[in-house]
Amino acid sequence: MPVFTRSRHSQEPGSGEDAPDTTTEADKEDVPERQPLPARLTTRVLDWRTAHPQAVRALRHTLTATCAALILGALLLPNAPDAVRPSQFLRIPAEAIVGVAVLLALPGRRSRTALAVLTGIGLGSLTVLNLLDIGFKEYLGRGFNVVLDWELLDDAQSYQKDTTGSAATTAATIAIGIAVLVLFAALILAAMRLGDLLARNRTAATKGTLIAGTVWITCSTLGLQVAGVPLAADRAADTLTTQSRRVKATLRDEAAFAKEAGQDVYGATPPAQLVPDLRGKDVLFTFIESYGRSALEDPLIEPGVGEALETGKDALAGAGFHARSGWLTSATYGGSSWLGHSTFLSGLWIDNQQRYRTVTASDHLTLTKIFQKTGDWRTVGIVPGVQKGWPEAEFFGLDHVYDAFHLGYQGPKFSWSTMPDQYTLEAFQRLEHGKERDEPLMAEIILTSSHQPWAPLPTMVDWDDLGDGRLFEGIEKAGADPREVVPDSDRSKQEYGKSIAYSVTSLTQWLERYGSEDTVLVFLGDHQPLPRVSGDNASRDVPVSIVAKDPEVLDKIADWNWADGLRPAADTPVWRMDTFRDRFLTAYGSTPGPSGK
Numbered sequence: 001m002p003v004f005t006r007s008r009h010s011q012e013p014g015s016g017e018d019a020p021d022t023t024t025e026a027d028k029e030d031v032p033e034r035q036p037l038p039a040r041l042t043t044r045v046l047d048w049r050t051a052h053p054q055a056v057r058a059l060r061h062t063l064t065a066t067c068a069a070l071i072l073g074a075l076l077l078p079n080a081p082d083a084v085r086p087s088q089f090l091r092i093p094a095e096a097i098v099g100v101a102v103l104l105a106l107p108g109r110r111s112r113t114a115l116a117v118l119t120g121i122g123l124g125s126l127t128v129l130n131l132l133d134i135g136f137k138e139y140l141g142r143g144f145n146v147v148l149d150w151e152l153l154d155d156a157q158s159y160q161k162d163t164t165g166s167a168a169t170t171a172a173t174i175a176i177g178i179a180v181l182v183l184f185a186a187l188i189l190a191a192m193r194l195g196d197l198l199a200r201n202r203t204a205a206t207k208g209t210l211i212a213g214t215v216w217i218t219c220s221t222l223g224l225q226v227a228g229v230p231l232a233a234d235r236a237a238d239t240l241t242t243q244s245r246r247v248k249a250t251l252r253d254e255a256a257f258a259k260e261a262g263q264d265v266y267g268a269t270p271p272a273q274l275v276p277d278l279r280g281k282d283v284l285f286t287f288i289e290s291y292g293r294s295a296l297e298d299p300l301i302e303p304g305v306g307e308a309l310e311t312g313k314d315a316l317a318g319a320g321f322h323a324r325s326g327w328l329t330s331a332t333y334g335g336s337s338w339l340g341h342s343t344f345l346s347g348l349w350i351d352n353q354q355r356y357r358t359v360t361a362s363d364h365l366t367l368t369k370i371f372q373k374t375g376d377w378r379t380v381g382i383v384p385g386v387q388k389g390w391p392e393a394e395f396f397g398l399d400h401v402y403d404a405f406h407l408g409y410q411g412p413k414f415s416w417s418t419m420p421d422q423y424t425l426e427a428f429q430r431l432e433h434g435k436e437r438d439e440p441l442m443a444e445i446i447l448t449s450s451h452q453p454w455a456p457l458p459t460m461v462d463w464d465d466l467g468d469g470r471l472f473e474g475i476e477k478a479g480a481d482p483r484e485v486v487p488d489s490d491r492s493k494q495e496y497g498k499s500i501a502y503s504v505t506s507l508t509q510w511l512e513r514y515g516s517e518d519t520v521l522v523f524l525g526d527h528q529p530l531p532r533v534s535g536d537n538a539s540r541d542v543p544v545s546i547v548a549k550d551p552e553v554l555d556k557i558a559d560w561n562w563a564d565g566l567r568p569a570a571d572t573p574v575w576r577m578d579t580f581r582d583r584f585l586t587a588y589g590s591t592p593g594p595s596g597k
Contacts, residue, residue, distance in 0.1 A: 064197060067190035072096065074123040074187060075236050079133035079143065082536060087227035092216050095236045100209045103195050104202060112195045120188030126236055127183060129243065139530050141333035141540075146243055147250045148353045152336070159416055250354060257355050261348060261362045266585055269593030271374045277556060277589040279376060279440075281548075282433065283520045285367065286445040287341055288503045290452065290496070291525025293327065293541040294534040296567060300490060301497035301533075308501035309566045312508030316547065316566075319512045324554055324562040325545040327574040330527040333540050337385075338392075340526035340542075340577065341446070342366075345396065347581030360395040367581050369397025370590075371442035378437065382407070382428045382445040384418045396444060402431060411469030412476040417448040420458035421503050423469045424448075425510040433514060440518065447507070450499035452530060454492060455480035457499050460506070463513060489532045496533050508566075511547065521547040522584075543568055544580070556587045 075093040078084055099119060106112050132144035161169040198205040218224075220232035266274065295305045313323065331351040332339040342350040342359060345366040350356050371377040379399045383390065386403040393401045404418040407427040414420065424447060432441060449458055456479020458472055465471060485491050511521055525542030528534040545566050548554060560583070563569040575583070 064193065067193050070186060070190045071123065071194065074127045076233060077127060077130045078235070079130040079137075079239060079242075081134050081138045084134070085227075087229045090226055091229060091231055091233035091235075092212065092219065093236065094216055094232065094234045097209060097212050097216060100198060100205065101213075103198060104206055104209065109196075109199070112199060113192060116191035116195045117188050119191040120184060123187045123191070123236075124180075124184035126239060127187075128180065129239060133239075138532070139334050140336065141528075141531055143242070143246070145246050145250060145352065147247055151353065250352070254354055254358070257348075258358050258362075261359045261364050263594070264364050265347075265582060265592045265594055266365055266370065266590060267363070267594065269591055271376075273589075273591040273593070274370050274374050275585065275588045275590055277552075277587075278520065281518050281520045281550075281553070282441045282443075282516070283371065283377070284441075284443045284445060284522065285345070286443075286447065286507060286521065286523040287337070287344075287526045288447050288500065288507070288523060289337060289450045289526060290529040291450060291500055291503070291542060292330075292528030292534055292538070293543065294528055294538055295497065295500045295525075296543065297570075298493060298535070300493040301500075304497045304501040305504065306567070308504045308508075312504055313566045315512050316508055319515070320549045321511065321515065321547050322549075322551070322554060322564075323545050323547040323566050324557060324560070324564060325543060325566055325568040326560065326562040326572050327541045327568050328524060328544050328577040328580060329574060330525070330540045330542050330577050332527045334527065334530035334534075335452075337446075337526040341444075343577045344524065344526075344580055345444075347578050349576070349578045360392045362395075366396050367584065368442060368444050369395070370585070372397035372399065376439060377442040378432075378439050379442045380432050380444075382424060382432075382443060384409075384424050385416075385446055385448045385451075387418065398444065402427070407431070409469045411472040414449065414456055414458055414472075414476055414479070415453055415482055416451045419448075419469060420472060421447040421449040421506040422458065422460060422463070422510075423466055423472070425506055426463060426466045429510070429514050447503050449506070450496070450503045452492075452496075452533075453482040453486050454495035454499045455482040455485040457495060457502060460502065460509075463509070493533050496529055504566075515549070517549050519548065520550075520553055521545075523547070541574055542577075560587075 072093065073089060075095050076089050076091055078088050103112060103115055106115060129144065129146070132149075136142055136144045136149065157169060157173065160172065216232050219230070224231045295301050296309075316323070328344070330340045331343040331349050336353075339350050339352070339356060342348075342356055345368055346359055346364055347367075348355070348359055348364065350359055365373065368379060368381075372379045379397055381393060381396065381398040381401040383401060384404050384407060386401070387405070390401060390403065407419065407424065408430075409419040409423055409427070411419065411423070424445070428443065428445060432443065456476050458479075459475055461471060461475075480495060485495050507521075507523060511519065515521070522544070524544035527542060528538055528540055531538070545568075546554065546557065546562075547566070561573055563572045
């Protein structure tokens with residue numbers, strides 16, 4: 001017999017929307033009212049706290065200890081990578097004692113809350129500045145400048161994108177942003193909790209503050225230490241003092257350097273009196289990325305680089321070339337290559353972004369612009385690392401610039417480097433040096449294959465097979481993963497050495513293959529590699545060499561006392577990089593003609 005079920009839409013007689021409500025008031029009172037979710041959760045938490053008093057007490061103490069550790073950690077965090085060790089966090093911060101004293105003097109909860117919020121924001125800012133200092137010292141060998149260095153964070157992001165890819169860089173950027181927000185929130189909440197705790201225990205807190213102050217003064221007076229670190233600390237005050245001094249020095253330097261850049265020993269020299277002894281020569285100023293003194297002196301790096309230099313010297317000698325080499329002290333370290341380039345070419349010490357902006361907006365003559373000023377050279381820039389507008393080309397006096405998109409390369413990037421140095425030099429030969437010309441050539445060439453992270457690296461191929469660079473696809477895929485190289489200091493040194501050897505080999509083979517009686521090559525490093533490769537106490541020295549077939553070219557610099565060959569000796573004179581321009585101009589017959597006020 002079929003069974004019929006009632007549809008949920010069917011109604012009993014009198015059960016529709018118009019049916020009367022037969023529920024009595026007594027029935028309604030018997031039905032318990034359902035609490036909102038937040039209220040139910042609060043009730044359960046209160047019940048749990050009542051049932052587990054010891055666990056609640058332990059959690060409360062743990063939370064308070066965590067808040068105190070967070071505040072103390074922010075106050076004691078060093079600003080140098082080699083100083084981050086446990087003993088640094090066992091010190092007594094003067095700022096904490098002063099902060100507690102101020103808090104205890106405040107009259108009410110509202111004022112304490114305001115102080116806690118300001119304290120949390122201040123400690124968050126302090127922590128970010130210390131972490132930036134650590135990062136800049138690790139990569140650039142100097143502290144973070146709050147006036148000048150924010151724009152370098154964009155460069156760091158671009159470098160990371162080229163190294164690990166867009167997705168990983170975006171994820172890392174978001175993660176860092178969230179971490180900063182969490183840091184500020186945690187410090188604010190920690191300050192509020194500790195403030196309330198101290199206010200509830202005002203008598204004990206006052207006694208504790210007096211004792212802590214007495215202990216701090218005693219430790220400071222007697223110079224007491226733990227593991228070689230003073231017990232009495234004022235890290236936050238020291239950081240603020242250091243940053244304020246940097247800001248003042250930066251602002252003072254701006255006006256002073258603008259005046260310096262406006263003066264030029266050769267600014268008013270007639271064109272005919274500039275580098276007359278190089279007339280008719282093709283002069284090539286070539287920078288090898290991160291080619292520093294450590295490449296010739298570190299035992300893990302030197303063997304491969306030394307062999308490349310020796311092989312290159314012998315091959316060039318066989319082709320009739322000879323060289324002299326010396327040392328220059330770069331204005332930058334670990335990065336910011338453009339500061340080294342502009343220092344070398346301008347004859348001014350360009351060690352920060354403000355000075356770079358000032359000089360590139362001036363009429364100060366660079367070595368390259370001096371050749372343009374004569375009217376006797378075609379001046380070109382080969383800059384494969386430039387991937388966006390480069391208005392500085394006018395300052396450097398370049399008639400034509402070949403950036404990453406105008407060298408014809410169709411192969412893969414090698415991490416940050418847009419193309420292998422061997423290809424860059426072959427493209428220069430094809431586009432400029434190998435063409436029939438009515439005038440000699442002056443070129444600024446920037447080689448990038450030795451740019452960190454030194455993985456993957458290109459290798460030498462037959463020059464006749466270079467084509468458009470597609471043959472490097474297999475080499476790039478077979479190369480090392482930067483994520484495996486970067487964390488390992490010894491591995492980074494080894495790969496760095498390989499990259500310098502590759503760049504040197506590319507350049508010396510190019511010169512052997514295409515150089516002529518009229519070729520003059522000046523090549524140098526722009527700066528030392530970052531500290532994890534060059535070492536924490538490494539100098540800022542870089543090698544520089546002048547190579548030519550014409551013996552008169554090298555005779556002009558005989559009094560420089562540079563070493564013969566492509567490798568400077570340990571006792572070869574060291575000059576500041578900004579002195580090279582004027583020495584070079586003097587050596588090749590230029591007549592001073594001062595300009596400026």
